[in-house]
Amino acid sequence: MKKIIIFLLFLTVNFCFSQEREIKSEVNSATVFLNSAQVTRTKNIKVDRGLQVLKFVDLSPFIDKKSIQIRAEGIEIQAINYQKNYLNSSKKSMEQISLEDELSKLNDKIDIENINLSSVQDEIQFLKSNRSIGGDQTLTVSALKEASSFYSSQMKKLKTNELAFKNKIHKLHVKKAKITKQIENLTPKKEFASGEIFLKMRSSSVKTVKFILTYNVSNVGWYPSYDVRVKDINSPLHLNYKANLKQNSQVDWNNVKLRFSSANPSQSTKAGKITPYFINYGTYPPNYKSEIDEVVGYVEDSQGPIPGATVLVKGTTIGTETDFNGRYSIKVPDTNSTLVFSYLGFRTVERKANNRSINILMEADEVLEEVVVTAYAKPSKNRRSKSKLGQKLEGRVYGLNTSIPTKKIINQTSVSFEIIEPYTVKSSKKDFIISMKTYEVEASYNYYAVPRIEENAFLVARLNDWEKLNLLEGEANVYFENTFIGTSLIDTRYAEKQLDISLGMDKNVSIQRDKAKDFTTRQFIGNKKEETSVWNIIVKNNKLQTIKMSVLDQIPISTREEIKITMDKKFDGVLNQETGEVRWNFTLTPKNTKEIVLKYTVRYPKNRSLIID
Structure with a gap:
């Protein structure tokens, strides 16, 4: 009896082994998330009656095993196993x-x-x-x-x-x-195994079955960037929404249905913001010179520069990549930001953006051991019709800023842009820049200056109903009056009713802020000391058009009852009592000048000392 059982087991093992079939398939569609992608493969396979094993080969080595799903009608799926084949490394292009x-x-x-x-x-x-x-x-x-x-x-x-x-x-x-x-x-700096998925299944008869295989893969992602073009302040704003795609999964995507999803499994061109100045004994005014809005540096390993490394602001979609010499520059919202540096085959590095220059030395990552996962998939009646668009975009791969038709899809928690026709993306260290949408947006233009921080005027475009554009935060190349101005930042995280886009500084609007020494006084009244500060701000419009102007400054805010701060009676601006921000809004005709006087008095006990300015 024991010999019979062993013989039957031997036949079963040999049967299973003989029924293992190698299946080659192609990627049909891909939904690219901010830091991964969901890949779908479909294959019509003639299956035999009984128990058998299908082995899907030549897959990416970076598959998330938990995400694997296989759908097929009329068969019983018993198990799905994922492993890496180190004998069959990634193929060369x-x-x-x-x-x-x-x-x-x-x-x-x-x-x-x-x-x-x-x-x-x-x-x-x-x-x-x-x-x-x-x-x-x-x-x-x-x-x-x-x-x-x-x-x-x-x-x-x-x-x-x-x-x-x-x-x-x-x-x-x-x-x-x-x-x-x-x-x-x-060529990657290291060789990677190829991925394989084993499907153990049972069929009641011989038939042709359509298998739909989906899984998530890493070393793929995208981040948005923009081109903002303004002809003049009397014209609408043109916003070109671009996807910067990184596809380094070690598998080429040929003629796939491509979708981008917002889901997530040197000189500043950004105008400054006033920081509240809470005055007290021994406190100092805000130091605006330490603010960081851009970080530059290089990324390398022990062999030298790493071109094509991805640099992202953690928790945002703001990103860039290193150039051929491993150098990068990226706009950051504030000094509390964290930069994330990543590259295929290397350990991800995070650094606080608390320095204007950050250089990174990356270390090679350990090769992951073979992983086996068991899962179950349910049969599905959902069938997809085969795409009839064919090979229309064959070879349209390396085009920079290629304008292609897209369809915007608004989901419950994310927004997707679907490329209408099939697209080819080879696995590479290169970035593919795809122009997804161009919007013509009505905007109001206002000049904005904080001369306490910087004696320059910044042009700001204000967009209403900006939510309809479904923008993500990202860097923007700014073109004003047919001239490249610089790089700005579109940050939608804190925008409310209106979205402001800084279009950079305009030297045709001059700003000057000086302390009026003749009118600054210090005197003693009883047991109180009284100091008066006077600042003169001069704004001149050297342009040929009338402009709308906003000038911001500040006064200190008292944190003690014995410290009293009063504004001059002739003050004609708007004071925010909570933050101490003062603002003047006015219209300035061509070649004309506006003079602003900021005058305030601080009264405090004469036996104490305060740093007023």
């Missing part, structure tokens, strides 16, 4: 194979030219070694001239050939260096 072939041919040419160079140099050395005329022969003048002429002509010819070979070798090495750099840009 056709571009990389072509470049490596070209590099091999270049190395052959360099070897040949080095042989030619060595031969010429040997001839030169031989000629130098035998230039003396020996023997017992009597030399005549003509024979000497003939020998000298021969030596000179031969040496000149050989030296010319030597120089030509050296030039050829130099040019070949320059070309080799460029190709090597390009291959490095395409």
Whole structure:
């Protein structure tokens, strides 16, 4: 009986092994989240009757095992296992194979030219070694001239050939260096295993079944950026909404239905903000010079710069990537921000944005061990119709700022932009910049200045009903009056009824803030000391158009009953009693000047000291 059982088990094992089939499939659609993507593959497979195992191969090594789902009608799904095949590493792209072939041919040419160079140099050395005329022969003048002429002509010819070979070798090495750099840009710094999903299933009959495989994959993500264009302050604002896609899953996406989802499994162009100044004994006025709104630096590993590393402001969609030399610059909302540095195959690094320059040394991550997961999937009656759009966008991959038709989908908790036609995205370290939407938005324009911080006027575009645009926070390239102004920040997290977009400073509006020493006084009244501060602010409109202007300043806020602060009776601005912010709103015609006087008095006990300004 025991032998029969062992024999039956042996047959069962062999049956299962013989029924294991290798399945190759293609990515049909992908929903890209901010830091991952959900990938869908579909495959019509003819299945046999009984128990069998299907092995889906050539998958990404970065699959989240918990996210795997398989749907199929009319079969019993018993288990789903995920593992990595370290014997079958990620395949090289056709571009990389072509470049490596070209590099091999270049190395052959360099070897040949080095042989030619060595031969010429040997001839030169031989000629130098035998230039003396020996023997017992009597030399005549003509024979000497003939020998000298021969030596000179031969040496000149050989030296010319030597120089030509050296030039050829130099040019070949320059070309080799460029190709090597390009291959490095395409090749990850480490090899990765390929992913495999095993499906154990049972079918009651022989039939063709449509399998729908979905899973989440990392090393894919996107962040938004914008182009903001304003012709003049009498024209609407044009906002180009772009997706910066990073696809480094080690699997190419060919002609996929692509969707972007907002879900998440040097000189400033941003006008400053007034910080409340709570006055007390021993306190100082706010220090605005320490504010950081941009961080620059470089990212490298032990081998040198890392191009294409992603830099994000944690908890936001503000992001950028390092350039070819590993350098980056990124706008940050405030000094409490945290920067997250990530790159395929390296440990993620986080740094507080408390310095204007932050350099990062990244360390290689450990290779994850093989993981096996057991899960169950339920049959589904949901069938998808096959896309009829075909290969229309084949090859439309590397286009920068490619304008393509999209459909905006507003979900319960997120917003998605669906690319209407199939799109191809190769697995690469490169960023793909896709222009998703361009909006023409009616905006009101207002100049905004905080001369206490900086004596410059900033142009701010104010958008109403901005929620309809479904914007995410991100960097914006600003173009005003057909000129690139700089990089600003669209931050939707704190916007309320209106969204303000800073369009940068305008030198045609001049600001000057000076302390009026003749009117600043200090006197004693009884047991009180009284100090009066007077500031003169001059705003001049050098533009040809009338502008709307807002000027902000501040007065200190008392935290003690014995400290009294009063404004001058002629004060014509608006005072916020809680923050001490003062504001003047006015319209300024071309070539005209507006003079503003900020005058306030602080009274406090004469035996105490206060730092007023």
